[in-house]
Amino acid sequence: MILLTQDAIDYHALTESVRSPNSGAVVLFLGTVREMTGGRRTVALDYEGYPEMAQAKLAELETAARERWPIDRVGIVHRLGHLELGEISVAVAVSCPHRQQAFEAGKFLIDELKVSVPIWKKENWDDGSTEWVHPSGELPPPV
Amino acid sequence: MILLTQDAIDYHALTESVRSPNSGAVVLFLGTVREMTGGRRTVALDYEGYPEMAQAKLAELETAARERWPIDRVGIVHRLGHLELGEISVAVAVSCPHRQQAFEAGKFLIDELKVSVPIWKKENWDDGSTEWVHPSGELPPPV
């Protein structure tokens, strides 16, 4: 399952969807809205996406991960819109026969998501200012 | 939270218990009963523990992990007793400010759990035979 949503992420349903008797290991990663960044206080984040391309890139990531690890099932959900402190912005769940594979695949998926999937976040600082977060990135390499 | 239990593991509650606005990353690992191992078919597993020592060793693991990574919250639940195919035998949840830390800490906790915490599993193969799983291990090194 690959999904972009404005709603709160149901990571429990996502995790259940990747469980299977073929797999001995499930790894779930949750990204959540953290309060402190480099000494500054966040009160909220706004996420914006380019939905068609984001879906396409997430599907490519799944394919790339399946070429590297014996993945059984995988689910990725990214939330868009306004998120308060502590809310979940992204959930990645993956099942594999063995745990090493599941950890590596889960880490790969979230690492690559963060450099190649067209989604952007805007900080809402506690002084009332807002600021787009744009890493000084290069063109993402092909996966 | 560190817990040994005969009941089904509520990993949703476990994961909620480690979420916090201090952390941007949560990693959950689930170990589940896999059907096929080296060409043989499992129908169930029986887990037995040495509860007092297992609790002590899990607490040591948490301490060791906290010395290595800036862990916010951690939860480990291991199930004991009779588990059917697909059921969850162990859940490890950890939250950290950043995802790399959370992946490393989660992997450390389950890797170390499997070599140092006194819990044993007995295979129930589909031919009706049973077999204790005892890796040809050395004395676990201190963590």
Added chain:
Amino acid sequence: MLTVKLFAKARDLVGSPIIQIPWSDGDTVGRLKLALSERHPSLLPLVPRLLVAVNNDYAPDSLKVRTSDEVACFPPVSGG
């Protein structure tokens, strides 16, 4: 004319989610970045890091673009 979607800070700087750029089929992504700088100088600070996607994939400066392509410009991504 080439229709270009803008996202995040690029959209905010220009003040619109979609712009039109005069275009001849076969002009390249590099040409698009130049045209954006000229017609929308508010984008200038972002141009060195601006990414261009054509038909839902990242595009190198050398790629030729047709007006029927789906084109988007945006800054480095920061999701997750």
Added chain:
Amino acid sequence: MLTVKLFAKARDLVGSPIIQIPWSDGDTVGRLKLALSERHPSLLPLVPRLLVAVNNDYAPDSLKVRTSDEVACFPPVSGG
């Protein structure tokens, strides 16, 4: 007498979860393994890999044990 808890295959081979071993305070973990082999030969196949825990921690062969200590013997662990 030293009370020794047994777990998993060790308990199955001996047929009891708790055994008593004649003991003098100051005898070592190595001595315990020898005594187990002699008194419970069914354990022999497991002895090379048998682990001993004293007061909830893994114990080296050189550790001295008192009858008031909590002692357990078991095979390599396989949880998770």
